[in-house]
Amino acid sequence: EDKVVQSPLSLVVHEGDTVTLNCSYEVTNFRSLLWYKQEKKAPTFLFMLTSSGIEKKSGRLSSILDKKELFSILNITATQTGDSAVYLCAVEVNLLAVEVMRGAQKLVFGQGTRLTINP
Amino acid sequence: NAGVTQTPKFRVLKTGQSMTLLCAQDMNHEYMYWYRQDPGMGLRLIHYSVGEGTTAKGEVPDGYNVSRLKKQNFLLGLESAAPSQTSVYFCASRSPSLAALAKNIQYFGAGTRLSVL
Numbered sequence: 001e002d003k004v005v006q007s008p009l010s011l012v013v014h015e016g017d018t019v020t021l022n023c024s025y026e027v028t029n030f031r032s033l034l035w036y037k038q039e040k041k042a043p044t045f046l047f048m049l050t051s052s053g054i055e056k057k058s059g060r061l062s063s064i065l066d067k068k069e070l071f072s073i074l075n076i077t078a079t080q081t082g083d084s085a086v087y088l089c090a091v092e093v094n095l096l097a098v099e100v101m102r103g104a105q106k107l108v109f110g111q112g113t114r115l116t117i118n119p
Numbered sequence: 120n121a122g123v124t125q126t127p128k129f130r131v132l133k134t135g136q137s138m139t140l141l142c143a144q145d146m147n148h149e150y151m152y153w154y155r156q157d158p159g160m161g162l163r164l165i166h167y168s169v170g171e172g173t174t175a176k177g178e179v180p181d182g183y184n185v186s187r188l189k190k191q192n193f194l195l196g197l198e199s200a201a202p203s204q205t206s207v208y209f210c211a212s213r214s215p216s217l218a219a220l221a222k223n224i225q226y227f228g229a230g231t232r233l234s235v236l
Contacts, residue, residue, distance in 0.1 A: 004161070034224070042123075042209060042227035043162075088161065095167070095175075106152065106177065107211075107225060109161035 002027040006089050006110035014118050017079050021113045023089030024071040031105055033065055033072050036088040038112070043088055046074070079117045086112040122146065125210050125228035132200040132235045140195040140231050142210030150213050151193040152177075152225065153185060155206040162209060168193055200235045207232050 004025045013019055025033070032050045036043035047056045049065035049072060056063050060079075065072045076083055090107040123144045132138060142151065149170050154162040154177075164177030168187040182204060184196045193212075197204060211225040 006161075009159070041229045044227075045224050048224060090162075095169075106164050106167060107162070109154075109163070111159055111161045 002091070002093055002108045004089055004091050004108050004110040006087075006113050008113060009111060010114045010116075012116045012118065013079060015079060015081060017117075018075065018077045019079060019115060021074040021076075021087050021089075021115070022071065023073070023110055025089075025091045025108075025110075026070060027091050027093050027108060029094040030067070031092040031094055034090045034092060034107065035063055035072070035074050036090065038086045038088055046087075076115075081117045081119055084115060084117045086114050088112045123210055123212055123226050123228035125208075125231050127231060128229065129232045130234070132197075132233065134201060134235060136200050136235075137196070137198050138200065138233075139197075140208055140210075140233075142193045142195070142212075142228055143191055144193075144210075144212040144226070145191060146212060146214070146226065147190070148212035148214050148226075149190070151187065152211045153183070153193065153195045154209045154211065155179065155204075156209060156230075157206050165195065165208075200233075202235045205233060205235045 007022045032048050034048050035046040047063045052067040060077045063074045089110040092105045095106050126141045152167045153165040156162045163179050165183050166177050166185040168174045171190040174185045186194045208231045210228040213225045
């Protein structure tokens, strides 16, 4: 059974701190790993990672994937109160062997990390 | 360009009642998905569709049915609602294009909060 586990489940820090969120996975037919930020509504896309060791960066956020050890981390530096959210890690897996060429996949989500940034 | 639109946004049902959640997307995406999100469990796939007229079961399909009669719409039905179906439901869609991996991103609707009493 495909599984994605995030840690910690909850984190409270002060504004300006740096945080690291963890995501480990055990899946068959790995395609990519995605990070989403979820505030009050729908998850919004942050990063998609497909190759090991290549850091993706967007402003104060960065992420990296280790396909050998089956994990990813999301770093947020100089945190701000607007970074408070649930951060979701999801692994994209191919759904059916017969449909691989059509690119059909599903996302297997972790439980999420609730990050709270206090002023 | 509205993206993915879910209706309704909120609903309260009594046990045994039926309802249909509608998901509509205007991005001409082939693939559409229904997820449910419960506290501490992330999002779990209920059903999905890889094209008009095709549907398949996800991880937690029991108690739900779906239909994809038109490419832009994906309906999720609850025939006889149960309290265990109290959840937030998200619809998502994506393009099947393999040409650019960066575009293979699921776009989510704003969610439907359903309570079954």
